[in-house]
Amino acid sequence: MKDHETLSERLAEQGISRRAFLKFCTALASLMALPPESAAAMAQALAKSLRPSVIWLSFQECTGCTESLTRSYTPTLESLIFDMISLDYHHTLQAASGFAAEKSREDAMKNFYGKYLLVVDGSIPINGGGVYSTIAGRTNLDLLQETAKGAAAIIAVGTCSSFGGIPNARPNPTGAVAVSDIVRDKPIVNISGCPPIPSVITGVLAHYLTFGTLPDLDDLNRPRSYYGTTIHDRCYRRPFYDQGKFAKTFDDEGAKNGWCLFELGCKGPTTHNACATTKWNGGTSFPIESGHGCLGCSEPHFWDAGSFYTPLSAPVVNIEATTLGAAIAGAGVAVAMSSLDRNKIHRAQQAHEIMSVKDL
Amino acid sequence: MSPQSIPIHALTEEAHSIGNIRALLTEIASLLDKLDRNNESGMIDLNSLPLAPGEYEKLRLALGRGEVSARIDAIGPSEIIETHYPGVWWVTHYNVEGDIVADLLEIATIPEIIKSQPEDMHAGLARLRTRLSEVAE
Numbered sequence: 001m002k003d004h005e006t007l008s009e010r011l012a013e014q015g016i017s018r019r020a021f022l023k024f025c026t027a028l029a030s031l032m033a034l035p036p037e038s039a040a041a042m043a044q045a046l047a048k049s050l051r052p053s054v055i056w057l058s059f060q061e062c063t064g065c066t067e068s069l070t071r072s073y074t075p076t077l078e079s080l081i082f083d084m085i086s087l088d089y090h091h092t093l094q095a096a097s098g099f100a101a102e103k104s105r106e107d108a109m110k111n112f113y114g115k116y117l118l119v120v121d122g123s124i125p126i127n128g129g130g131v132y133s134t135i136a137g138r139t140n141l142d143l144l145q146e147t148a149k150g151a152a153a154i155i156a157v158g159t160c161s162s163f164g165g166i167p168n169a170r171p172n173p174t175g176a177v178a179v180s181d182i183v184r185d186k187p188i189v190n191i192s193g194c195p196p197i198p199s200v201i202t203g204v205l206a207h208y209l210t211f212g213t214l215p216d217l218d219d220l221n222r223p224r225s226y227y228g229t230t231i232h233d234r235c236y237r238r239p240f241y242d243q244g245k246f247a248k249t250f251d252d253e254g255a256k257n258g259w260c261l262f263e264l265g266c267k268g269p270t271t272h273n274a275c276a277t278t279k280w281n282g283g284t285s286f287p288i289e290s291g292h293g294c295l296g297c298s299e300p301h302f303w304d305a306g307s308f309y310t311p312l313s314a315p316v317v318n319i320e321a322t323t324l325g326a327a328i329a330g331a332g333v334a335v336a337m338s339s340l341d342r343n344k345i346h347r348a349q350q351a352h353e354i355m356s357v358k359d360l
Numbered sequence: 361m362s363p364q365s366i367p368i369h370a371l372t373e374e375a376h377s378i379g380n381i382r383a384l385l386t387e388i389a390s391l392l393d394k395l396d397r398n399n400e401s402g403m404i405d406l407n408s409l410p411l412a413p414g415e416y417e418k419l420r421l422a423l424g425r426g427e428v429s430a431r432i433d434a435i436g437p438s439e440i441i442e443t444h445y446p447g448v449w450w451v452t453h454y455n456v457e458g459d460i461v462a463d464l465l466e467i468a469t470i471p472e473i474i475k476s477q478p479e480d481m482h483a484g485l486a487r488l489r490t491r492l493s494e495v496a497e
Contacts, residue, residue: 008479012483016434016435017434017477017480018477018478018479018480019432019434019473019476019477019480020434020435022472022473022477023432023434023435023438023453023462023473024435026453026462026464026473027453027461027462029405029462030405030407030408030461030462030463030464031407033408035403035405036403036404036405036462036464036466037402037403039472040472234410235410236380236410236411236412236413236415237412238410239379258412258413276410277407277408277409277410278407282459282460283407283459283460289413
């Protein structure tokens, strides 16, 4: 494929009509959370766009983010997006290996210096000089610093590269950090989620191609169009929360009636993501629709934010340890109280009851 | 215990209703009014709405089916149906695997996707002229 061709020229070569392209843009506008009327304007802008070079680096990760994108249920959309970019390096997807693979990264960096997009999934371990994860004998830290220098912008895909993710969870033996902890002089977009919604990755790339800029970002550098509201804000069970109707266990009458899962530990009220509207598995459902609360995977430190089944209204700190600490300090009454509380907690756990702040 | 002895309780429609359908119909009425008065078209992206399970089907029932339907084959099929309310079109785009990639209500005299696009017309005209020149030879 010739790099100097515009998208409309390439599509015409492939026999894709303008109407088909307009349909594609309608779907893009929908997943970019833009007004559907903007599809025609998008089609005009995208048709004139040139193919940018993209270097994709995978560090301390599980490949779930790449799986999310490549196994998505809208392959036509995603494959068209891949048609719009020149993916010059992705060590999981590319056919080349060894020196040839590394050469393609170096060539792209040299030929498109200052213009290429750098996509990163996975956190970067920095303990021990970064030895916990290496590619071609070089640390992730070294590769990131080198590749980031000539990037026009960086897209951190997944919670690991956005905020450190699971590798960063206590006790974080590898010293895992986010891209933004290392690179401070480049625009960074965080597409958090474990994994992130595939259409959000596509949408951000499409935004860059359409408008030539990065989308509007929130205080954690996430695109506002997807992370501007909480799961709770857009949840179809929200009216039940407002009415005070809560499921108390996963098999009670409230759960069967589809009531709010707040008391079962749903992290929807503090989690910013588009799951409630974009949904998963080709728009089939999302965790809450399947009867389980949100885990909050697109938020920083979600793995260390207490039990997935503890209501948000309950404190995250270790109450038991705090109370025992007070007891050791000489508060005799506290000793008796903490003992009573622990018994109550144990009984509640055995009986599978929901605890409130008052109980604790 | 026989399967017949298991009690079956039918839920009423109100049990799961959270009021989205009425809100949507009100918005459609407002857009249709704009089309009628000012010839101003509008769209509603159904993918971006937090519909409860079953509400999508209820909306289908509420809008019904009118006189016109069309199908487009362009990187997967698209289905365009005029609802029971003229000017209100249900436009569903599928990919080649049959998954929905966009689902819209378009309030217009003719949905945009049905119209012939100028770029396609130019390309078609060029093909036709080539054909004519071949026939002439």
